[in-house]
Amino acid sequence: MRAGYVRTALRHVHLYQSKNLAKDGLKLQSTQDLLQSLGFVKQTQSGLVHWLPLGLRTLNKIKAIIRNRMEANGKAQEVSLSLLSPKALWENTGRWNNGELFKLRDSKESDYCLAPTCEEEITSLMGSYISSYKDLPLTVYQIGRKYRDEKRPRGGLLRGREFLMKDAYSFDQTEQDAIKTFENMNNTYDLIFKDLRVPFVSAWADSGAIGGDLSKEYHFVHQSGEDTVLECDGCHQVSNVEKCHSYPQETNTYVGDVSVRYALNTARDTLICLYYPSNRTLNWNLVLAAMERDVDSSLADASNEKVLQLFHADKSEDDLMFSSVVRVMDCRLSSKSKFPDFPLTQYLKSNFSQLDDVSLVDAEEGEICGACEEGTLKGSKSIEVGHTFFLGQKYSKLLNAKFTTKDNTEQVCEMGCYGIGVSRLVAAIAQVTRDEMGLRWPRSVAPFQISLCAAKSDELLEEVASSLQTWNSDTWINQDAKANLGRKIATSHSLGIPVCVIVGKKQWPFVKLEVRAPYMTDKWRASQSQHRDAWGWECDDSAETGTVSEPVQKHTVHKDHLKDVVGVILTDM
Template sequence: MLARLLKKPFVRAYATNNQLFLSKDVSKDIPTHELFQKLGFTKQPSSGLVHWLPLGLRILRNVENIIHTEMRRVDAEEVALSSLSAAALWKTTGRWDNRELFKLQDAKGADYCLAPTCEEEITDIVKAHVGSYKDLPLIMYQVARKYRDEKRPRAGLLRGREFLMKDAYSFDVSETHALVTYDKVYGAYKAIFRTLKIPFAIAEADTGDIGGSLSHEWHYVHHSGEDSLFTCSSCGSTSNIEKTLALPEVDSVPVDTAEVRYFLNESKDTLVALYYPVGRTLVPLFLKEEIPDLNTKSTLTDEETLAKFMEGEEIIGKSIIRVMDARLHDRTILPDFPVPFQRGSFTTLTGLPLVEAREGEVCYKCEEGRLERQKAIEVGHTFFLGTRYSAPLNATFTNEFGKPELMSMGCYGIGVSRIIAAIAEVTRDMEGFVWPATIAPFQVTIIEGPGKNYQQTVAMMDGVAQSLKEGGITVNRDFRPLERFGLGKKIRDSNLIGVPLVVIAGKALPRLEIEVRGKRWEQKETYLWQELRARKQEAWQWEVSEVKGREKHIVHVDGFVEVVQALLKDM
């Protein structure tokens, strides 16, 4: 018996955490990352680092398996790259100076980083192996530990210095083909997120540091999230705050006073003055479509920008563009224009969105809907990269005419440890974790309750547990002595670690009781178990009731495995 007990990570975790179980609703006040540690899912040896313990690792492996299944379905090849990456490649792509890169030197003074992503390394590998257009398309992926020299590591798994990530990279002969591949991986992501059951949001996103021109973020909407998403009430488009273009609220009072910021185009012969409402956050990037060569990354002050523009004797050949935010009107007071100019020597653009959107403003895309703002936790990101990496690394293939051409790329990440933290955050309640059945550390807890013959019950449940396992269901047996750990406490403990179903064998034998802890995230007319019950209610003496807000099934052992399978399918 003792050996059996020790084999159970579940029971061991409890043995060291008894103080947690004094009160039924103790978990409600504990931050999620602490709950992970208190329940023995993880241990954090220091800020930003995480050890995965048996209970947590079960969830991690389940998430990984879902990812592997869907990535294989789109013919992605798995690789495992070294965590150490030499500086040279990073310098070639201009990413070595990133302050969050975890850098280190070997004894000879050579520079390395602990890889946060692998665009450089994978492109270098593919470049060496791909010769002809016939070798493409190619998707490569891995699930691996990644690193980031996070200056302010956040609670637990959400923002660590070491984290687990699925990163995938695609290589194609052209942009058109690369976008087809992008859609394919996008589809795989949808399948992954659907298997995880929790409602998710896909947001159009800015391409940021990784570069490229098409990108989506994958989010769980939750008030604790650090990201903001805007969704249009009319066209339904969702985008993150860096990408949301908005027009002023209907009937809003036009703004009377404006601020201005000055920018130059790349060739420094056009001065762009951006006028926007006082106190709002300017996003010059929004002008990328109107003025494609606008240098939005400039760190110059306005004085420096103006001085640069005025360099040289002649202002002839230079132009000025004034851009008015849509929230201004023709009587808005503008700051004085500090550069001498001839009337007619400048262009004015009006009615454009220049500042960060606010809740209630009008969607720029359809010009009809109202924008709603929600907080969200980002857990995945997909990028179309084009030649952002293949160009500097000269990753070419030979096209059908024998000429070299740059490969067109995409990259696709899912934060594996982060998604677990996010799901925990979104789903936990007063009683603890509530894992989706597809990733729960166990899907069913079996408890032998008080009954006529305990030994007989255990023997019978050995058989039941075996059938469950054969049916692909993970089972946790709670063998702690009933005299010390009462039935109620055992049920609470199972609920606390988030096992979707608790089975109690005892008084009702040969019928078994099933208490439902898991949630049904999708609203359906009829759930699978209801369809099954319509056919089998009598044969399996199947009763359903609700006790203190909790769904309870009593079913004959003959139909038990099928009932459990049906219940889990919708959780």
């Protein structure tokens, strides 16, 4: 067989097809188990995997898509940073005490962590090279391994302790420039996810521990996801739960138990009492918005007892009586709601103020969109696969990343950071596209685009392989001597290879095709109609095949036009 075509030399494929090919077995397996039994990865311990040849091919295709767009549209330069990051950098940013860091000490008693993200390292590195406004704007990225000491790794590649990530970082002169870079990178991400050929949504999000004021997440919508995104059917804004603002269909109607969370203003001289329905979850972003950000965010996770203790500290009874109190009422509450007791025994009502009709809790499906105040929210479970952040000066100020302006003054760089879970994408794509026959990769990331299957017709197989030489590095030839033709075809379908070419003496000189990957458009139908007679191209249209819901579409074509038909089909995927 001609060099360049990939034969079935991987014994894990043989082992799988001899033991686990039954449809019921496929349907019952988790996606991680399916990837493992098909020979894409091998899990060694909880949260850790080895990448096998099939998985590595898919992984490398995802990397290539990302690199192409990052360098063409994101105008970014690729780097590769050390995985070991010194303690001093993380102490500068206050993140060394993060419980998810893998920490280690060398023979010189110096402390390091295995980097879970690289804001510290990249800011320190670029700060040593950036000196003038002429060096900006600058964007760098890398694709490499990251480490997070997850307490409960789950979902295999979806939440591991070691993972592959594309992380990019931008440096600009002004906030306006940095926001333009943020917007441009989101446009680049749109192109990356379009190239992956899996439907996605982008949602406004909370920046979380990374920091910053602007943030977007990228999600695959799927019922198995751990996240929730909400879309307005009016303005079509999409947000995650932490960032979504909503109102109930009818305000002031809740009559059940009321929960209260205590907070302090930034000066810690005003007690803030946040009242909301006990059956809902308080949303800290909405609290900050209601109080115009005059809230001590460092106490967001503090207990009520701790907040009251801080409020009472160094205050006499008279001081407490004259202290300011702000009561904030969620708009769902009514006069019939069951409020808890007030925590202060002595106070002056004249020092009280109250905010009514604000929304303080996580949004739910069916509520009114807080952005347009007209549309209704629809919620969907989803899998997060990417995240972008506008950071401002959060890290550059702490790590002294500065430049000299045109006016010869010193200025701190404005930053952004942008991540894509590369190994997570393998699992997420597999999860949202799989069916009862196994994996069903889109053409863009399938380990092979074409498989060649035959009974024992080696010379016919050689002729067909020669006609497909355009895809010789992306064609997989199953020559397992122990498998019959049916088993070879089933193996191709379970591996998710988009086009299976079936060669046999009975139908020769015609060749059968079975298509697994769903089409992106239906332009191929016009070609099939135009060339049906000349190419001997017939298609089984007895059902709505070729759609997401149908696992296989069958074609027959004369061998002399196999290349033409395969080219049309692959272009449309």
